[in-house]
Amino acid sequence: MKLDRRIVWTAAVAAILTLALTALLVSIIERKQEARHTFFRVAEIDEDTEDPAVWGRNFPLQYDSWKRTVDMVRTRYGGSEAMPRNPTAADPRERVSQEKIEEDPRLKRMWLGYPFSVDHREDRGHAYMLIDARYTKRVLEFNQPGTCLNCHASTAVLYRRLGGGDIFKGFEALNAMSFAEAVKYATHPVACVDCHDPQTMRLRITRPAFLEGIRALKAAQGVPNYDPNAMASAQEMRTFVCAQCHVEYYFLGPQKRLVYPWSKGLRAEQMFAHYEEAAHKDWVHAETGAPLLKAQHPEFEMFSQGIHARSGVACADCHMPYKREGGMKVSDHHVRSPLLNINRACQSCHRFSEQEIKDRVEEIQSRFIEARNIALDALVDLIEELSRARALGLADAQLAPARQAQRKAQFFIDLVEAENSIGFHAPGEMLRVLTQALDIIRKGQVSLRQAQPLRATSASP
Amino acid sequence: MQGAGALGTALIGVPLGVLLGVGLYTFGYARGYSYLLDEPEVCTNCHVMQQYYDSWLRSSHRKAAACNDCHTPHALAPKYLTKAVNGFNHSAAFTTGRFPDQIRIKDRNRRLAEQACLRCHEEITAAIRAPHQADDESFSCVACHAIVGHAQ
Numbered sequence: 001m002k003l004d005r006r007i008v009w010t011a012a013v014a015a016i017l018t019l020a021l022t023a024l025l026v027s028i029i030e031r032k033q034e035a036r037h038t039f040f041r042v043a044e045i046d047e048d049t050e051d052p053a054v055w056g057r058n059f060p061l062q063y064d065s066w067k068r069t070v071d072m073v074r075t076r077y078g079g080s081e082a083m084p085r086n087p088t089a090a091d092p093r094e095r096v097s098q099e100k101i102e103e104d105p106r107l108k109r110m111w112l113g114y115p116f117s118v119d120h121r122e123d124r125g126h127a128y129m130l131i132d133a134r135y136t137k138r139v140l141e142f143n144q145p146g147t148c149l150n151c152h153a154s155t156a157v158l159y160r161r162l163g164g165g166d167i168f169k170g171f172e173a174l175n176a177m178s179f180a181e182a183v184k185y186a187t188h189p190v191a192c193v194d195c196h197d198p199q200t201m202r203l204r205i206t207r208p209a210f211l212e213g214i215r216a217l218k219a220a221q222g223v224p225n226y227d228p229n230a231m232a233s234a235q236e237m238r239t240f241v242c243a244q245c246h247v248e249y250y251f252l253g254p255q256k257r258l259v260y261p262w263s264k265g266l267r268a269e270q271m272f273a274h275y276e277e278a279a280h281k282d283w284v285h286a287e288t289g290a291p292l293l294k295a296q297h298p299e300f301e302m303f304s305q306g307i308h309a310r311s312g313v314a315c316a317d318c319h320m321p322y323k324r325e326g327g328m329k330v331s332d333h334h335v336r337s338p339l340l341n342i343n344r345a346c347q348s349c350h351r352f353s354e355q356e357i358k359d360r361v362e363e364i365q366s367r368f369i370e371a372r373n374i375a376l377d378a379l380v381d382l383i384e385e386l387s388r389a390r391a392l393g394l395a396d397a398q399l400a401p402a403r404q405a406q407r408k409a410q411f412f413i414d415l416v417e418a419e420n421s422i423g424f425h426a427p428g429e430m431l432r433v434l435t436q437a438l439d440i441i442r443k444g445q446v447s448l449r450q451a452q453p454l455r456a457t458s459a460s461p
Numbered sequence: 462m463q464g465a466g467a468l469g470t471a472l473i474g475v476p477l478g479v480l481l482g483v484g485l486y487t488f489g490y491a492r493g494y495s496y497l498l499d500e501p502e503v504c505t506n507c508h509v510m511q512q513y514y515d516s517w518l519r520s521s522h523r524k525a526a527a528c529n530d531c532h533t534p535h536a537l538a539p540k541y542l543t544k545a546v547n548g549f550n551h552s553a554a555f556t557t558g559r560f561p562d563q564i565r566i567k568d569r570n571r572r573l574a575e576q577a578c579l580r581c582h583e584e585i586t587a588a589i590r591a592p593h594q595a596d597d598e599s600f601s602c603v604a605c606h607a608i609v610g611h612a613q
Contacts, residue, residue, distance in 0.1 A: 018479050021484055348562075
C-alpha cells in the first residue's frame with residue numbers, strides 16, 4: 001500500500017501548523033493568566049524577615065532585578081568600572097571601582113587631613129554598599145562610628161532588635177557603637193524590608209534620621225509634626241524611600257547621631273546656614289587650618305531644585321521605571337542610571353529618539369563638568385594662597401575670612417561634586433552653586449591680599 | 462490510490478480538521494475578531510493599549526474620533542490591509558516579547574495618523590502647512606499637538 005506523497009506532505013504541514021498554533025494558544029493563555037494573578041504567597045513574610053531571598057519567593061521578578069545591581073557599567077561621565085585587585089587579608093575584595101582621588105588629585109587636596117583624601121572610590125550598585133563600607137581605607141585605617149551603617153546595610157530589622165521594638169532606640173544604639181562592633185550585626189545591603197511594609201508591600205520609611213530630617217524641613221515650611229508614613233502621597237514616597245539615604249548628612253556630637261541638615265531648607269545656602277548655627281566642622285584642613293565640612297551625595301536635595309521634581313516626577317520613575325514581564329508590569333528594582341535604560345526611564349514622557357535623549361543629557365553633563373573643573377581649580381588656588389599666607393606668619397584673625405571662604409566654597413563645590421547626577425538633577429541650580437563658590441573664593445583671595453599689602457607690593461619690582 | 466483512499470483521506474482530513482478547530486478556538490479565545498471591529502474598547506484586548514485608551518477617554522478627541530478614525534485609512538480595502546499588517550506585527554511582537562516597554566509609532570502608522578488629522582482639519586490648516594509635512598516629523602501636527610488624541 002503506497003501513500004501519495006502529497007497526502008503525506010499536506011498532513012505534515014497541517015501538523016506543524018497545528019503545533020505552532022497550539023504554542024501560540026498556550027502563550028496567550030499564559031499571558032492572560034499572568035495579567036490576572038500577579039502575586040502568589042509562597043513564603044510568609046513579617047517584620048523580622050530580613051533575608052531578601054525569602055521575599056524573593058513571593059516576588060521573584062522584583063528580587064531578580066534587585067540582584068542585578070551587581071552590574072558595573074560606565075556611562076560617559078559616571079557609573080563604575082570593575083577594576084581587578086589582589087585580595088588581601090584586610091580587604092578580600094577581588095574587584096573594586098576606580099579610585100577617584102587618583103583620577104583627580106584636586107579632590108585629594110580639597111580633603112587633605114580627612115579620610116576621604118586617603119580613599120574615595122567611585123560608588124557602585126546597591127549590592128556593594130555593605131562590602132565597600134566594610135573595606136574602604138576610611139574604615140580600615142580610621143576609627144568610624146556605627147552610624148555609617150544606617151545607610152550601608154539593611155537596618156529595619158536591626159533597629160527593632162537593638163531597640164526592643166523601638167526603631168529610635170535601636171538607631172541610637174547603633175550610632176553609639178564603633179563601626180567594627182556595629183558591622184557584626186549587618187547581614188545584607190539595603191533590602192526589601194527597608195522600604196516595604198511586609199504585610200501590604202506599601203512603601204514606608206524605616207530610617208529615623210529621615211523621619212527627623214523631613215520633620216524639621218516641613219516644620220520650617222510651616223507644617224508641624226510631619227510624618228511621611230502617615231501624610232505622604234504614594235508618589236512622594238517613591239522619592240522619600242530613596243531620600244532615606246541619598247542625602248547630605250553629618251554625625252552630631254559625641255553620640256554620633258545621624259542628622260540631615262534641613263532645618264532651614266534644602267538649598268546649599270540653607271544647609272550651610274544650618275551648619276553655621278550648629279557650629280559644626282567635620283575636620284580641619286591639613287594645609288590651611290580651616291574648619292571644613294564634607295558634603296555627601298545630596299541627590300534628594302539637588303533633585304528637589306530641578307525641573308523633574310517640579311513636574312512631580314519621583315526618583316523611582318526614572319531609576320526604577322515600570323517594565324513588562326510577560327503580562328505583568330513590575331517596577332524595575334535594578335536601580336541604575338537612566339542613561340542605561342532610556343526607553344523605559346525617559347521615553348515614557350519624552351518623545352525623542354534614544355540617541356537624541358542621550359545627547360541632551362550628555363550636553364548638560366558636559367557643561368557641568370566644565371564648570372566644576374573651573375571651580376575646583378579656583379578652590380585649589382585659594383588653598384595654595386592660604387597656605388602661603390599661613391607660612392608667612394599671618395595671624396589667625398587675618399586668615400579667618402579666607403578660611404571661612406574655603407569652608408563655604410569647599411562645601412558648595414563638594415556638594416555638587418558628591419552629587420551623583422553630574423549636574424543633571426538640577427542643571428541651573430548646580431551651575432548657580434558653582435558660580436556662588438567662585439565668588440566666595442574670589443572674595444577670600446581678596447581678603448588675603450588686603451591682609452598682607454606690604455608683602456604684596458614689596459614682592460613686585 | 463485506491464487502497465490508500467480511506468487512509469489518505471484520514472491523513473489529510475484529520476490534521477486539517479484539528480488545525481481548523483484549534484485555529485478557530487485560538488481566534489475566539491484570543492478575541493482575534495477584535496481586529497475586525499471598530500469599537501475603541503476592542504483595542505484594549507492587548508494590555509499595552511490600555512494606557513492609551515484610558516487617556517483617550519480623557520482627551521479632547523474622545524467625542525470626535527476613535528482609534529480607527531486616526532490610525533487606519535477610511536477606504537475599506539486599505540483599512541483592512543492596515544489592520545492585517547498591524548495585527549500581524551502586534552501578534553508577533555507580543556508572542557516573542559520582543560518590543561520595547563515604551564512603544565513608539567512606526568513611520569507608516571505615523572503618516573497614516575498625520576493624514577487622518579487633515580481629513581478633518583485640512584481647510585483650517587491650509588495656510589500654515591509645510592510642503593512635505595507628512596514625511597517630516599518635526600513639522601507634523603502632533604509635534605506640537607502631542608496629546609490631543611491621547612497622552613504619550
